[in-house]
Amino acid sequence: MEHFIVSARKYRPQTFKDVVGQQAITNTLENAIANDHLAQALLFCGPRGVGKTSCARILAKRINQDENTRLDEDFAFNIFELDAASNNSVDDIRNLIDQVRIPPQVGTYKVYIIDEVHMLSQAAFNAFLKTLEEPPKHAIFILATTEKHKIIPTILSRCQIFDFKRITVTDARKHLVQIAQEEGIEADEEALHIIAQKADGAMRDALSIFDRVVSFSGKTLSRKAVTENLNVLDYETYFTATSFILKNDIPQLLLQFNDILSRGFDGHHFIAGLASHFRDLMVCKNPPTIHLLEVGNETKKKYYEQSQKTEMPFLLKAIEMANSCDLTYKTSRNQRLLVELCLMQLASITYDGEKKNDTPFIIPPSFYKLSSESAQKVDRTLKATATIEKESPTVVQNQTQDKNTAPTTETVKQSAQSQPITQEQPTQIATQPITQTPKLENTVTTPQPNISISKERISGLSLKGLQRKKELEEKRKHQKVDVTNLPKEPFTEIAMQAVWKEYVARLSHRGEKIIASNLEADTPKLNGTVITLEYPNATMKVEVERAQGPLLEFLKRKLKNYDITLEIIVNEEVQRKYAYTPQEKYDKLKEQNPDLEILKRVFDLEL
Template sequence: MEHFVVSARKYRPQTFKDVVGQQAITNTLLNAIEHNHLAQALLFTGPRGVGKTTCARILAKKINQEESQDPNEDFAFNIFELDAASNNSVDDIRNLIDQVRIPPQVGKYKVYIIDEVHMLSQAAFNAFLKTLEEPPKHAIFILATTEKHKIIPTILSRCQIFDFKRITVQDAKEYLAYIAQQEGVSAEDDALHIIAQKADGAMRDALSIYDRVVSFSGKELTRQAVTENLNVLDYDTYLTATDLILQNDIPQLLLQYNEILSLGFDGHHFIAGLASHFRNLLVCQNPKTINLLEVGDNTKAQYYEQAQKASAQFLLKGIELANECDLQYKSSRNQRLLVELCLMQLASVTFGGEKKNDNSFIIPPSHFSQPPVPTPAMKLSPKEKEVITSNEYGKGASAPPQEAQLPQKGSATSENCAPETAVKEPEPDISSPSPEAEKEPASSPTSEVTQTSGPSAETENRITKKKVSGLSLKSIQKKKELEAQKREAQKEQVIEKNGEFTEKEMQEAWQEFAAQQIEKGEKILASIMQTDTPVLKGKDICIELPNETMKLELERVQYYLMGFLKDKLQNTHIQLKVKVNEKAEKKFAFTPIEKFQKLQEKNPLLEKLRATFDLDI
C-alpha cells in the first residue's frame, strides 16, 4: 500500500507566490528582503491554518538563497523550529540562547522559528528579552502565535508584527479547485464552496475536509455528497422552507422541521442558518450589495429568484424573529417548541386581515347548522318533550302544565334541556335585521303565512333566539357583526373631531393622564411620562426619553394615552412621536489594561511603580 500524504502537506506552498490570501504580507516580506530592510525579530499572528508557519519557512529559505546556488536548497541546517508548547521553560530558552552565538556554516543567517510562542512561561519570556532585543547579526527570530494578547508587551515592542487574515471563501474555493484539477477529481462549484465555508477561513481545515469528502465520494465530488458527509444543511433546505413561509403553509413547514430533526440536525443550527438565509435574500434585492453574497453562480440565481418573491419588510421581520429565537434557544427548556413557534410566526407575517378570516382556515358555521341524524341515544323522554313543547309556545298560545314549564332543580330535564339554557342568554338588538332576513324576499309565501296566522313576529323572533346556543358559531358571528358596526359608528364620530388646542392644553391633558396612572398604581408609567415635557410640533406630540426601555413602556400604553388625549383635546389628527436621546452616554466593560490606563492618567506614578517591581497587569 502506497503511503498517503495529506493535501495540507503535499500542497504546502514553497514560495511566497503560492501562499493563498496573504498578498499584502508576502509582498511586504519580499520588498524587505530585496531592499535589505528585514527586521531581526518578526511576529506572525493570526487564526489557525492561514499560513504563519509556512511563510516563516519560506522566509528562512529565501534569505539564505543566492543566485548562484541551487534554488531547491532548503537550508535545513540553518532553520531551527522550536515548539513553545512543549519547550516553555527557562532552561529551554537558555539552550536556545547558547545556540544563537554560533554562526552558520552554510548561508548567511540562522533562523529560529518559535511556534505557539504564547505558551512560554513568564520567566522564559523575561529570559528571552535581552537576546531578542540585541541578537547577533546572523540570527533572525520568527515568532508565530494564534493568541497575541497572551504575549507580554515587552516582547511585542521588540518585534515587527504581521497580522495574518482569514482566507476568504472565494480564495479557498479557487485553491481547492486547483488541487482537484491536479488530482483528477471532478468537483462541482457548489461542493467546493460548501467546503470553503465550512473551513471558516482556515486553509488547512479546508484541505482536511477536502481529503475526507474525496475519500467518501471518490473522483466525483458533488454538492449532495458534501452535504451528506459534512452533515450540513444545504441551500435547498432553506429555499424550500422560505417558500413554505411565503405560502403560509404552517403544517408543511412543521413537517419539514420534524424531518430535519430526524436527520440529526440541531434546531439551533437550523434557525441560525435561516436567519443567514434571510440576510442573503435581503442582499440579493439590491444590485449594489449582491456581491456580498458568497455563494456559487447557480445558487446565486436561485437566491435572486426567491428574493423577488419576498418584500424587504418581510425579510427584516424574519431576521428579527429568527435572531430572537437564536438568542433564547440556549435558555429555553422546550427548545423544539421555541423553534416551531418561531416558524409559525414567520409563516404568519404575510397574512392579511382578510386571509386570517378566510374560510379555508375556519370551519364554516354551516357545518354545524345541519340537523343531527337521530339515534337511539338521542330519543327524548315524554317529560322532556313536554318541556321543549312548552318553550315553543308564544305569549298568546295556551301554556302547558306548570310542572312541565319549570322542572325541579337537579332533575334530568333541567340538566339536559338545551333550549331552557338558551333562554338565559342576553338577546341581541332586534332593530337591525340579520343578513338572512335581508336576502329573503318580502313576498315569499312563508312570510305571508307568518303575518296572517300563528305567533306574532316578536314571539317568533324570541323563539328563534332561544334555539341558538350562546356558544354556537352563529351567535358569535352575530356578536362580531354588531361590534364591527359599533366600532364603525364610533370611527365615523371620531373622524369629525378636528378642534384647535394649544401646547399648554396638551401638556395639562398629559399631566392629567399621568395623575390617573398614579391613582391606578402605575407609578413607573407616570414617572416615565414626567421624565420630559412633551412638545407640540404641528399635530405631533414629541417627547424625548433617555433609553429604549422607557420608549417601549410608553408605546405599550400608546393606544390608551392617545385615546385620552384625542378625546380631551377634541382632535383625532394628533400623533405621538417618541425619540430616544442619542446623547446619552453608553457604558462599556473595560479590560484590566484599559482600567490601568485610566488610573495612570490620574496618577502618572503608577507606571513607575509597575516598571520598578516589574508588575504584570
C-alpha cells in the same frame, strides 16, 4: 501500499506566490527582502491554518538565497524551529541564546522560528528580552502565535507584527479547484464551496476536509455527497423551507423540520441557518448587492429568484423572529417546541386568517317577507301615520318621544338618504321593534331587523387585523383636537389659590412630598390667565417645570378655563417659606424669652 501524504503537507506553499489569501503580508515581506529592510524580530499572529509557519519557512529560505543557490536548497542547517508549547522553560530559552552566538556555516542568516510563542512562561519571556532586542547581525527571530493577547507588551514592542487574516471562502474554493485539477478529481463548484465554508477560514482545515470527502466519494465530488459526508444543511434545505413559509404550508414545514432532526442535525443550527438565509435573500433584493454573497453563480441565481417572491417587511419580520428563537434556544426547556412555534409564526406572517369581504352586508329581501294579511295591516298603519304627521307633525313627534316608539320604515329610509355613508365614519342604521304606536285602527306590532352596514371590518384573529387595529389607534391618538370650543370662563385669584391648595393636598396624600413642598414654597399670583411663581434657585424651578403638565390640566379642568399658563421666575432674594416643627417654634420663643425654659422645668411641661 504506497505511503499517502495528506494534502496539507503535499501542497504546502513553497514560495510566497503559493500562499493563499495573504497578499498584503507576502508583498510586504518580498519588498523588505528586496530593499534589505527586514527587521530582526518578526511576530506572525492570526488564526490557525492561515499560513504563519509556512511564511516563516519561506522567509527563512529567501533571505539565504543568492544567484548561485540551487532551487531545491532548503538551508536546513540555518533554520531552527522551536515548539514553545513543549519547550517553554527558562533552560530552553537559555540553550537557544547560547546557539544564537554561533554564526552560520552556510548562508548569511540563522533563522529561529518559535511556534506558539504565547506558551512561554513569564521567566522564559524575561530571559529572552535582551537577546530579542539586540540580537547578533546573523540572527533573525520569527515568532508565531494564535493568541497575541497572551504575549507580554515588552515582547510585542521589540517585534515587527504581521496580522494574518482568515482566508475567505472564495480564495479557499479557488485553491481547492486547482488541487482537484492536479489530483484528477471532478468536483462540483458548489461541493468545493461547502468545503470552504466548513473550513471557517483555515486552509489547512479545508485540505483536511477535502481529503476526507475524496476518500468517501472517490474521484467525483458532488454537492449531495459532500453534504452527506460533512453532515451539513445545504442551500436547498433553506430554499425549500422558505418556499413552504411563503405558501403558508405549516404541515409540510413541520415535516421537513422533523426530517432534519431525524438526520441528526441540531435545531439550533437549523434556525440560525434559516436566519442567515433570510439575510441573504434581503441582500439579493437589489442586484448591486448580490456580490456580497459568498456562493457560486448558480446559487446566486436561486437566491435572486426567491428574493423576488418576497417583500422587505416580510424578510425583516422573519429575521427578527428567527434571531429571537436563536437567542432563547439555549435557555428553553422544550427546544423542539420553540423552533416549531417559530416556524409556525414565520409561516403566518403573510397569512390572513379569514376570508374578508369588503362589500357592505345587505340583508336579502326575503328576510322582510310577511304574510299577505300582515303586509296589508302594516301598509294601512304606515299610511295612517303619514297622514297624522302631515296634519300635526308636532303632536306625533311628542307622542313618539313620550311613548318611546321606534322610527317607522319611511323615517329610516329618509334618514339613510339624507346621511350618506362614508368610508371613514361608517353609519349604522338600525330599526328597533315597535313597542308602542299611536292609537290607530288596525295597528300591528311588526319586528324590524337590525341593519348594520360597516364598510371596513377588522378581525382580531389575524396578524393583519391586529396591525390594522394598531394603525387606527395611532390615528386616533394623532387626531387634532378642536380647541376653539374649549371653556374659557373667568376666575379669581382666590379661587385659583383654593384649587392650587387642593392639588397640593392630593400630592401629599399620594406621597409626593417633594413636589408638594415646592408648590407650597411660594403663593401663586394671578395676572390675567398667567399664574406666576417666584423661587430662590433654579433647581426648584426645574422640579416644578417637570411636574407642571398634570398641574395645569387639573387647574384648567377645575377652573373651566383652558387658557391658563404657568410662569416660573428665579429670584435669589426670595426666602423660602418653611413649615416649622413644634421644637423649632419652642426654640424661637426661647430665644426671645429665656425664662420660658425655667417655666418648663419648674412645671415639668412637655411640647
